[in-house]
Amino acid sequence: MAAPSNSICFDEELGTDDPSVDGSQQKPYKTLVFAHIQHPPSEGLHYLTRKKEAGADQGPGVSEAHQEWVPATQSALKKANKSYEQHKKKQAKGDELAVRERQESDKRQQALEDAKKVQIQQDPGLPKALKIRLNEKDPALIKLRSGESQKDVDYSDGRGTRVRVTGRVHRLRTQKDVVFLTLQDGYGFLQCVLTGDLTKTYDALTMTLETSLEVYGEMWEVPPKQHAPGDRELHADYYTVIGKAAGDKEAITTRVAPDADAQTLYDNRHLVLRGENASSVMKVRAGVLRAFRQTYEEIAPSCLEVTPPCMVQTQVEGGATLFAFDYYGQKAYLTQSSQLYLETCLPSLGNVFCVAPSFRAEKSQTRRHLSEYTHIEAELDFITFDDLLVHLELVMCRVIEIALTNPQIAQLVRDLNPDFRVPERPFKRMKYADAIDWLVEHEIKNTENEPHQFGDDIAEAAERKMTDIINRPIFLTHFPTEIKAFYMKKDPGDPRVTESVDCLMPGVGEIVGGSMRMDDYEELMEAYKRVEIDPTPYYWYTDQRKYGTSPHGGYGLGLERFLAWMCGRYTVKECSLYPRFTDRCTP
Numbered sequence: 001m002a003a004p005s006n007s008i009c010f011d012e013e014l015g016t017d018d019p020s021v022d023g024s025q026q027k028p029y030k031t032l033v034f035a036h037i038q039h040p041p042s043e044g045l046h047y048l049t050r051k052k053e054a055g056a057d058q059g060p061g062v063s064e065a066h067q068e069w070v071p072a073t074q075s076a077l078k079k080a081n082k083s084y085e086q087h088k089k090k091q092a093k094g095d096e097l098a099v100r101e102r103q104e105s106d107k108r109q110q111a112l113e114d115a116k117k118v119q120i121q122q123d124p125g126l127p128k129a130l131k132i133r134l135n136e137k138d139p140a141l142i143k144l145r146s147g148e149s150q151k152d153v154d155y156s157d158g159r160g161t162r163v164r165v166t167g168r169v170h171r172l173r174t175q176k177d178v179v180f181l182t183l184q185d186g187y188g189f190l191q192c193v194l195t196g197d198l199t200k201t202y203d204a205l206t207m208t209l210e211t212s213l214e215v216y217g218e219m220w221e222v223p224p225k226q227h228a229p230g231d232r233e234l235h236a237d238y239y240t241v242i243g244k245a246a247g248d249k250e251a252i253t254t255r256v257a258p259d260a261d262a263q264t265l266y267d268n269r270h271l272v273l274r275g276e277n278a279s280s281v282m283k284v285r286a287g288v289l290r291a292f293r294q295t296y297e298e299i300a301p302s303c304l305e306v307t308p309p310c311m312v313q314t315q316v317e318g319g320a321t322l323f324a325f326d327y328y329g330q331k332a333y334l335t336q337s338s339q340l341y342l343e344t345c346l347p348s349l350g351n352v353f354c355v356a357p358s359f360r361a362e363k364s365q366t367r368r369h370l371s372e373y374t375h376i377e378a379e380l381d382f383i384t385f386d387d388l389l390v391h392l393e394l395v396m397c398r399v400i401e402i403a404l405t406n407p408q409i410a411q412l413v414r415d416l417n418p419d420f421r422v423p424e425r426p427f428k429r430m431k432y433a434d435a436i437d438w439l440v441e442h443e444i445k446n447t448e449n450e451p452h453q454f455g456d457d458i459a460e461a462a463e464r465k466m467t468d469i470i471n472r473p474i475f476l477t478h479f480p481t482e483i484k485a486f487y488m489k490k491d492p493g494d495p496r497v498t499e500s501v502d503c504l505m506p507g508v509g510e511i512v513g514g515s516m517r518m519d520d521y522e523e524l525m526e527a528y529k530r531v532e533i534d535p536t537p538y539y540w541y542t543d544q545r546k547y548g549t550s551p552h553g554g555y556g557l558g559l560e561r562f563l564a565w566m567c568g569r570y571t572v573k574e575c576s577l578y579p580r581f582t583d584r585c586t587p
Helices: 032-038 074-115 262-267 276-298 339-349 385-405 407-416 432-441 460-470 521-530 536-545 559-567
Strands: 007-010 046-052 067-071 162-175 178-184 189-195 212-221 232-243 323-327 330-334 352-359 372-381 428-431 474-477 494-498 500-505 509-516 552-558
Touching: 007 032, 032 046, 032 074, 046 074, 162 189, 162 232, 178 212, 189 212, 276 352, 276 385, 276 407, 276 559, 339 352, 339 372, 339 536, 339 552, 372 385, 372 559, 385 407, 385 474, 385 500, 385 509, 385 552, 407 559, 428 432, 432 460, 432 474, 460 474, 460 500, 460 509, 509 559, 521 536, 552 559
Parallel strands: 007 046, 189 232, 428 474
Antiparallel strands: 046 067, 162 178, 162 212, 178 189, 212 232, 323 330, 352 372, 372 552, 474 500, 500 509, 509 552
């Protein structure tokens, strides 16, 4: 049957719910609800659907000629009409919201236009402003006003110091007739309070996070029951915008949203560093580096800082993890460790240390691996293995003590890692063979999901699990010769193992690796042969055994791992300014 002219057609098999369709027999809609939306019910309007004739072929290839247009059933109409009414209400709300949004937008645009007419100027009659950093609290320089005032800014008797500060907007809160800005300048935070015409300017109405400002005003104590950084605030009397930060879709809170994925945050590391956590870790890092240098200078005997090269033609930890490059036609590498060079310094400089980058081309995605990291290494002359362990305990504990004597660093560590405690000495001593027994006893399997056995290189997961269960620093010692570097001295009492040590910390695992070094010429030459290394390029290292050898040892400490332990960070990547790891060399 042909559809009457005052009808709308829909076909659930062949129709399309799209505004470009007109609801004719040739272009039917797919659903009755969409037909209602496009053509609302009215007197005389019919909704038709296609129905197959009785006895017609029911297969997928049925011809439209064997189908007829029939009115929709009453139940279908009732159901569609209900959905249509819900659609109308939703659309009405949407239209109402759109109208309100347009009104609000127009109102804001008008407010912005009006704000452009508001001009603020500095009052030449006010006291001269003292330029200070945001962390300045010296009472000899800064006097805080307290109490209440009838005026927004009042430099009458009992006034606070008028200051001039610069910084970037770290937090922003706007209330009726008052704006609270927390500025950050890398040295501290300061809350600034804008009132009166200062809140009505175009700059105030369009203020964005990270905008850089210069603010003038009077220093006040924070009112009772209120909070602000340092319990003080600046009541502004004038400000200027130095550099306006992007807003809307380019706002910093959009670029580095709290729920952003890790790769996005690494891409925008330059913005992440403006956050309190990231910047706090960097400040602790600086404090810890100062503490290491102070510790090496004050211990007896002291250690002298030296600066070994980063471009080398020898390996220390195995060729598989070397970054190779062309050096004027010769093959060269980025250093894996400065240890060999430090050993050459002992005869003339005494005990030495360095703070330098090391590089490992190790395609590891664990949370404690980096391709470039800061390596704190030291070499000590005329010592025993036990001397080395005592020295390591002393250095690590003293570094923490020195760092935490700085009130700012101590507060940052408390904020980052409230559970951090200075480790007690002596650290737990555990030989490798005993660790294997411990892992077997606690049913912690190796990477092959088999019980550990002597000779296994204990994997990171097992090592960390053991450390976390024991929950105290561990000196894991006497590793088998086969799984350690060629230069490590064998234990005279058990030549199967070396006089070697890894220091393990809860939550991180290994943060230090060290050993006594081979001091016998023939033994070292045999070690080269065992690991198939040509000794020729190492002549300068081997010569140390020919010209007055001595019992000596040393270690390397990964600064980022030390910080991850101290600051309670999930990954060492958070402890590097711009971390470099597998597939990441930007920004």
